[in-house]
Amino acid sequence: xxxxxxxxxxxxxxxxxxxxxxxxxxxxxxxxxxxxxxxxxxxxxxxxxxxxxxxxxxxxxxxxxxxxxxxxxxxxxxxxxxxxxxxxxxxxxxxxxxxxxxxxxxxxxxxxxxxxxxxxxxxxxxxxxxxxxxxxxxxxxxxxxxxxxxxxxxxxxxxxxxxxxxxxxxxxxxxxxxxxxxxxxxxxxxxxxxxxxxxxxxxxxxxxxxxxxxxxxxxxxxxxxxxxxxxxxxxxxxxxxxxxxxxxxxxxxxxxxxxxxxxxxxxxxxxxxxxxxxxxxxxxxxxxxxxxxxxxxxxxxxxxxxxxxxxxxxxxxxxxxxxxxxxxxxxxxxxxxxxxxxxxxxxxxxxxxxxxxxxxxxxxxxxxxxxxxxxxxxxxxxxxxxxxxxxxxxxxxxxxxxxxxxxxxxxxxxxxxxxxxxxxxxxxxxxxxxxxxxxxxxxxxxxxxxxxxxxxxxxxxxxxxxxxxxxxxxxxxxxxxxxxxxxxxxxxxxxxx
Numbered sequence: 001x002x003x004x005x006x007x008x009x010x011x012x013x014x015x016x017x018x019x020x021x022x023x024x025x026x027x028x029x030x031x032x033x034x035x036x037x038x039x040x041x042x043x044x045x046x047x048x049x050x051x052x053x054x055x056x057x058x059x060x061x062x063x064x065x066x067x068x069x070x071x072x073x074x075x076x077x078x079x080x081x082x083x084x085x086x087x088x089x090x091x092x093x094x095x096x097x098x099x100x101x102x103x104x105x106x107x108x109x110x111x112x113x114x115x116x117x118x119x120x121x122x123x124x125x126x127x128x129x130x131x132x133x134x135x136x137x138x139x140x141x142x143x144x145x146x147x148x149x150x151x152x153x154x155x156x157x158x159x160x161x162x163x164x165x166x167x168x169x170x171x172x173x174x175x176x177x178x179x180x181x182x183x184x185x186x187x188x189x190x191x192x193x194x195x196x197x198x199x200x201x202x203x204x205x206x207x208x209x210x211x212x213x214x215x216x217x218x219x220x221x222x223x224x225x226x227x228x229x230x231x232x233x234x235x236x237x238x239x240x241x242x243x244x245x246x247x248x249x250x251x252x253x254x255x256x257x258x259x260x261x262x263x264x265x266x267x268x269x270x271x272x273x274x275x276x277x278x279x280x281x282x283x284x285x286x287x288x289x290x291x292x293x294x295x296x297x298x299x300x301x302x303x304x305x306x307x308x309x310x311x312x313x314x315x316x317x318x319x320x321x322x323x324x325x326x327x328x329x330x331x332x333x334x335x336x337x338x339x340x341x342x343x344x345x346x347x348x349x350x351x352x353x354x355x356x357x358x359x360x361x362x363x364x365x366x367x368x369x370x371x372x373x374x375x376x377x378x379x380x381x382x383x384x385x386x387x388x389x390x391x392x393x394x395x396x397x398x399x400x401x402x403x404x405x406x407x408x409x410x411x412x413x414x415x416x417x418x419x420x421x422x423x424x425x426x427x428x429x430x431x432x433x434x435x436x437x438x439x440x441x442x443x444x445x446x447x448x449x450x451x452x453x454x455x456x457x458x459x460x461x462x463x464x465x466x467x468x469x470x471x472x473x474x475x476x477x478x479x480x481x482x483x484x485x486x487x488x489x490x491x492x493x494x495x496x497x
Contacts, residue, residue, distance in 0.1 A: 007041055008065060012046065013066050014398060015071070018091055019093045022129065022131070024097070026144045030100060030101050031100060035103075038458060042457035045457070047456060048457075052095065053066045054119070057111070058107040075092075078138070080415060087135070087136045099144050174218075186220070211266070221305060228329055245261065246268055251292070251293060270291075278291065351397050358421055361389075370385065396413065401414075432491065433460050441478065444469070448469070463479070
């Protein structure tokens with residue numbers, strides 16, 4: 001397909017994108033004239049709070065709005081996406097299918113398929129790394145393709161195949177392999193999470209690496225599971241007790257069950273490692289079997305941490321029935337790696353921050369609290385610890401893992417700890433549709449305030465505040481300008497929806 005590049009710019013983008021994935025979206029803007037050209041022009045003029053690399057529609061021309069080497073803003077907040085963090089704004093190309101009023105869905109769908117195949121050929125990105133926005137962050141996007149149940153058809157047409165094909169596991173975490181962390185990193189993590197941890201616990205940490213190495217299992221994954229199942233060795237909410245030497249909830253099938261017990265800590269860890277191996281592969285054990293439930297595991301059914309949870313396992317097998325079990329282990333593992341005692345920052349503290357207006361509510365109830373950091377990364381940068389509260393959000397990091405607070409500090413976006421809210425309880429905001437492409441945005445409510453030099457473009461926008469002013473019955477503050485309160489439009493030219 002022909003690619004029009006007249007609106008290519010660096011507006012609302014940042015440096016250093018290294019594309020490995022293609023992320024497909026829908027605009028959900030049904031205003032008349034809200035086609036690919038209009039959206040690319042709006043991004044070029046700086047009128048959009050988000051950005052992508054390409055816009056498609058039901059016409060025969062695709063509009064490019066950003067170069068591949070620039071990161072765009074489209075991943076957003078994580079609502080539970082299965083590959084959030086793996087796919088992000090720094091390693092992907094965003095393609096937005098426009099769905100303006102009266103458009104031909106079938107033609108737009110076919111054009112998007114054709115262009116994505118063209119983009120795959122140009123970049124070398126394979127079909128199994130073409131994902132929908134929903135896969136990344138669990139947002140209902142591309143909503144029109146999903147509403148018609150046609151995402152699998154989209155994948156089939158670009159070459160992945162249809163029903164019966166397995167998901168892309170190239171970015172999943174294999175259980176078999178060598179640990180990537182040291183005993184010192186594990187000790188640093190457990191001491192930070194549990195200030196009262198006994199020295200006897202620290203003394204047994206090397207067993208995770210030695211027992212794992214003996215069976216070819218990643219001992220760091222076993223240790224992360226240990227932290228999850230024992231509440232960082234606090235046993236708070238755990239079904240097992242310290243005396244059982246059962247550090248992984250083995251044998252606890254229902255509430256109230258005590259689970260298995262082992263004579264020593266080493267035997268408990270060995271049983272845990274052997275049970276992980278049972279799920280991860282079909283190889284024989286090296287050490288004498290001490291896992292009393294080895295024979296009950298579906299051998300080789302969960303070679304990846306992501307598949308340890310029954311709900312996420314394509315065969316419906318796995319270690320635990322709770323949703324997101326494997327992801328919880330990986331979050332802990334990431335913390336162990338990032339919080340290394342060597343001072344490795346565990347992330348990019350200099351990464352760009354995308355404006356984001358809203359609030360974050362802390363609901364994590366762990367006795368260790370939640371760290372508020374001086375930079376959007378792990379490491380020795382904790383400013384304070386919070387246990388609850390609601391905080392004002394002004395931005396989100398490029399990797400989508402850190403909220404920037406109004407105070408200038410940073411808080412994790414992990415949904416296991418916090419909840420993002422667009423508005424406070426009782427606070428009102430609403431959506432409006434603008435049908436004209438050149439509605440002026442002014443620095444204050446009224447024609448007596450200076451123009452910003454920008455226009456809304458035709459589309460749907462969020463109004464967070466109303467005010468009286470010259471030249472219109474009412475003026476509305478755009479959400480994307482909420483921080484400085486310097487972006488107002490005349491509501492006479494907008495329709496509330």
